[in-house]
Amino acid sequence: MNFKKILNILIPQPKIGALEITDIDIKFAQIINEQLVLYSVKLSVGVVNDGKIQNKEVFLDSLKKLHSQITKREKRKISIILNIPDNNVYFQTFNLPALSGAELREAANLNLKMISPIDFDAAYSDWQIIGKKEDSGRSDLPAGEAGNQLEILGGFVQSQIVDDYENILKQANFILIAVEFSGLALAKLATDIGANIDIKKPFIIFYVGNNGISFDLMINGNLHFNHFVSWQSAYSGERQIPFESFKKLIIDELKKVISFYGTRWDGQINEISLIVYGLEGDIIKIISENFSFKTQLLVLKKFREVLPGWFSVLGSALRGATPRSEDKIISLTKVGTEERFYNYQIVNFIKIWRNILLSLLLIFFILFVLADSFLAKTALLLSEQLAILAENNKKESSEFQSLQGDTMELNRKIDLAGKAYDEKSLWSQYLEKIKNLSGNNISLTRIFIQSIDAPVFINGVAASEDEAIDFKNKLINDGNFDNVDLPITKIVPTKGGVEFTISFKIKK
Numbered sequence: 001m002n003f004k005k006i007l008n009i010l011i012p013q014p015k016i017g018a019l020e021i022t023d024i025d026i027k028f029a030q031i032i033n034e035q036l037v038l039y040s041v042k043l044s045v046g047v048v049n050d051g052k053i054q055n056k057e058v059f060l061d062s063l064k065k066l067h068s069q070i071t072k073r074e075k076r077k078i079s080i081i082l083n084i085p086d087n088n089v090y091f092q093t094f095n096l097p098a099l100s101g102a103e104l105r106e107a108a109n110l111n112l113k114m115i116s117p118i119d120f121d122a123a124y125s126d127w128q129i130i131g132k133k134e135d136s137g138r139s140d141l142p143a144g145e146a147g148n149q150l151e152i153l154g155g156f157v158q159s160q161i162v163d164d165y166e167n168i169l170k171q172a173n174f175i176l177i178a179v180e181f182s183g184l185a186l187a188k189l190a191t192d193i194g195a196n197i198d199i200k201k202p203f204i205i206f207y208v209g210n211n212g213i214s215f216d217l218m219i220n221g222n223l224h225f226n227h228f229v230s231w232q233s234a235y236s237g238e239r240q241i242p243f244e245s246f247k248k249l250i251i252d253e254l255k256k257v258i259s260f261y262g263t264r265w266d267g268q269i270n271e272i273s274l275i276v277y278g279l280e281g282d283i284i285k286i287i288s289e290n291f292s293f294k295t296q297l298l299v300l301k302k303f304r305e306v307l308p309g310w311f312s313v314l315g316s317a318l319r320g321a322t323p324r325s326e327d328k329i330i331s332l333t334k335v336g337t338e339e340r341f342y343n344y345q346i347v348n349f350i351k352i353w354r355n356i357l358l359s360l361l362l363i364f365f366i367l368f369v370l371a372d373s374f375l376a377k378t379a380l381l382l383s384e385q386l387a388i389l390a391e392n393n394k395k396e397s398s399e400f401q402s403l404q405g406d407t408m409e410l411n412r413k414i415d416l417a418g419k420a421y422d423e424k425s426l427w428s429q430y431l432e433k434i435k436n437l438s439g440n441n442i443s444l445t446r447i448f449i450q451s452i453d454a455p456v457f458i459n460g461v462a463a464s465e466d467e468a469i470d471f472k473n474k475l476i477n478d479g480n481f482d483n484v485d486l487p488i489t490k491i492v493p494t495k496g497g498v499e500f501t502i503s504f505k506i507k508k
Contacts, residue, residue: 014324016177017070018316020083020185021165022210023048026066027310028080029317036303036317038310041066050232051085051211053164063172079175082165083316084157085211086228089181089332090117091155093224095133098148112154124162124179126330127154130222153223155181157332166333178319178331182209183216183226185315188329190273191221192318195299203271204257205298208283209312213250215257219265227257247286254291273298277308430480430506434458437474441467445499455483458502465491468500475504482507 017030017037028039041062047055070078092115096107112125131151157179166176186205190197197203199221207214212230216223234249235241261269272295276283280297287295300306306314319329431447438444438460446459462468472486481504490501 014079014177016079016081016320018083018185018313018320019080019169019174020182020313020316021048021051022085023050024210026062027313028066028070029310029313031317031321036306036314037070038306039066039069041069050230051088052161053168056164056168060168060171063168063174067172067174075173077173077175079177079320080169081177081316081320082169082179083185083313084161084165084179084181085230086181086183086214086226087211087230087233088161089155089157089183089226091153091226091330092117093130094152094154095149096152098132098150104150108152108154111152112156115154116156118156118158120156122159123156124159124332124334125154125156126332127152128328128330129153130224131220151224153330155330155332159334162333176333178327178329179333180316180319180330181226181332182207182312183214183223183228184329185312185319186214186216186275187218187223187315188318189300189311189315190218190298193301193303194273195301196296197271197273197298201271202261202265202267202269203273204254204269204293206254206272206274206276206283206287206295207312208276208279210309213253215253217257217261217269225257225260227253227260229253243282250283250286251290254287258291270294271296275308275311433478433480434475437478438471442471452506452508455503455505458504459499460502461494461497461499463497465493465498468498468502472502475502480507481505 015030015032017028020027020029023043025043026041028037030037043062044055044058047053047058047062053059067078068074094111094115096104096111099107108127112127113120116123116125129150130153133149133151162179165179169176183205186207190205191199199218202217202219205214205216205218207216212228212232212234214226214228217225217227229249231241235245258269270293272287272293274280274283274295274297276297284295287293298308298311303314319327434447435444441463443461444458445461446457448457448459450456460468460471462471468486468491472484475481475484484502484504486500486502492499
């Protein structure tokens with residue numbers, strides 16, 4: 001399992017560009033997927049003077065203009081390594097015993113405070129290890145530890161200068177990751193992608209830039225000394241620089257660098273890597289006529305199409321592309337490079353896990369809403385189905401009751417039919433008996449029978465009233481009939497006889 005890959009997933013490294021500020025312009029460079037992106041904005045005269053901001057409002061407008069070139073998202077935060085002119089930076093080299101960890105940091109910070117060329121309380125400072133120095137002549141060191149001294153490069157800048165930059169950069173949505181100067185940027189450029197130099201040998205980077213000329217002394221691939229002369233300090237008030245004056249400036253300042261090297265290190269410097277845009281031939285000629293240096297233009301292994309005027313910001317962009325955990329170069333901010341990196345890791349770790357938790361909560365919320373919606377729809381569907389079932393049950397119950405009523409009615413009729421069938425034979429014999437008793441002189445017109453228990457009514461016609469009475473008496477005497485009655489009012493004379501109505505009950 002690659003722990004580093006997992007850590008990069010959990011805490012992804014920021015995409016960091018570089019921003020170089022000179023008196024003339026602001027340059028931005030960033031390396032994205034091995035491709036170099038470059039943008040720049042010209043500054044009006046006097047907005048920045050000798051690397052210090054003079055007109056904050058105009059400078060802020062220029063930064064916003066540059067930001068709009070880099071991205072169309074106005075609120076997007078762009079992390080940058082800030083590259084400021086060398087004349088704002090002071091540095092010293094010093095030696096320390098071969099310490100490590102907290103002891104080394106404590107000793108280095110104490111030495112920085114002691115050697116600071118400016119008020120330490122009003123400065124930002126930082127340091128980096130640039131090599132080891134042999135000191136075998138010491139007798140107080142145990143055997144085997146002689147020569148274990150660390151060479152330290154310490155840098156200083158007035159805190160107000162950096163604070164001014166940082167405050168305005170924030171307003172333009174640039175996030176400050178580290179602050180360095182041109183000398184450090186060019187040193188990294190030469191050691192990382194310089195094609196025609198041998199970093200094992202001491203050499204000088206001679207840079208002619210917008211703010212002046214600088215001489216960077218490189219030993220074993222590390223910057224040991226920077227000497228910068230600004231155009232303003234050398235030619236204050238002059239609009240044009242005479243060539244002879246320019247020639248004299250180069251010779252005089254290069255002699256100072258050689259003299260400084262001679263007092264600190266053994267051997268000689270034989271090579272100069274020149275970074276200049278224009279006057280290359282003239283400068284090489286000046287050096288070759290007055291010194292024995294091998295002078296050549298610095299050539300890059302990649303990004304060869306980049307002009308020398310972009311070399312300084314390109315060096316800072318290379319630093320920006322370096323993983324934060326590997327960046328040990330000086331950063332002249334309130335918080336050093338390592339501490340800023342650790343703070344960045346902590347903040348990013350919190351942000352990432354905050355985002356993960358928020359994402360999980362959002363996912364759970366969405367799932368809850370979807371589940372709630374699904375259950376609500378399911379409940380509604382079940383309610384509708386239940387209502388349909390209830391309606392069907394109601395209809396079925398109504399139909400059942402109707403069928404039950406029909407069945408009861410049918411059973412009643414069947415019972416009546418059965419009863420009628422049972423009484424059929426009984427009535428048949430009674431009717432036969434009544435017909436025999438009526439004889440030939442009685443004509444029966446109607447026999448009304450309700451039930452075996454109800455009175456039976458007989459309507460008939462007789463030739464005379466006596467024959468009707470005689471028929472009544474026969475029914476009485478028969479013994480099968482009871483309550484035989486022939487009211488006198490029910491005997492009605494008619495043409496050819498009388499009509500009568502007799503009532504009786506069947507004797508059980």
